[in-house]
Amino acid sequence: TAIEVKIYQGERELVRDNKLLGNFNLVGIPPAPKGVPQIEITFDIDADGIVNVSAKDKATNKDQSMTIASSSGLNDKDIEKMVADAEQYAESDKARKSLIEEANKADSVCADTEKAMNEFKDQIDAAEKEKVSKLVGELRELALKGQAADATVTAELIKEKIDATQQASLGLFQKVYEKRNAENNASQQPEEPAKEEKKD
Structure with missing residues (x-):
């Protein structure tokens, strides 16, 4: 069993209105009823804007991570538009x-x-x-x-x-x-x- 972790950037309330930066799968999780697995997600951003994202299943201690380069994010113009859209909507x-x-x-x-x-x-x-x-x-x-x-x-x-x-x-x-x-x-x-x- 696997859980897909998606990382987005943006100001809007709903995920679909923001920009997808990357995704990865946390695999090897035992099958369990809905709502039972507890996954701990950690974000770590360094001075260069590089984002390290990790996901860990608390029951099995299995973990997976990915790194998102700063260049894959949004430029200043995109950010300004997202902030304006967030206010408008x-x-x-x-x-x-x-x-x-x-x-x-x-x-x-x-x-x-x-x-x-x-x-x-x-x-x-x-x-x-x-x-x-x-x-x-x-x-x-x-x-x-x-x-x-x-x-x-x-x-x-x-x-x-x-x-x-x-x-x-x-x-x-x-x-x-x-x-x-x-x-x-x-x-x-x-x-x-x-x-x-x-x-x-």
Whole structure:
């Protein structure tokens, strides 16, 4: 398994609006669920403007690095234009960034909810599960549109759907908890001693 590391230069909020300086792959990382690997990225710039970039997997200590010469960057005119563009598009960039962040959060909520439903699949109510599954499907669709910067989707719309999905799943798993708690209490009830019958 490998992770691609890309290095950009620029002033804009989103990566795609900046200049790609170089990229390299950090290889030999064990397969793991999304969000589990921890990669430490280090930037070191010397007096001559040469950038040394290294990436290290904290779990395996595997590392990889690259050097970017100062000549591969931007000249003064390019930098001035980038700063001007960053100011001009500040509001729209902020909105796009917020949209993508909410979309990524929605994607995580979908994955976590589905994992929990699968874990407790034998204990959750079928009708409630169907309701939550429907919300997860709708949320995932919004997340995909948000990640693609679809103009019909806003960060607020995704946030509202996240809240609705989390509220529904909370109710679903609350019932599972209450059911298990009731079963545990019932199993811990002491049995009453048998009464002796009186003989005449």
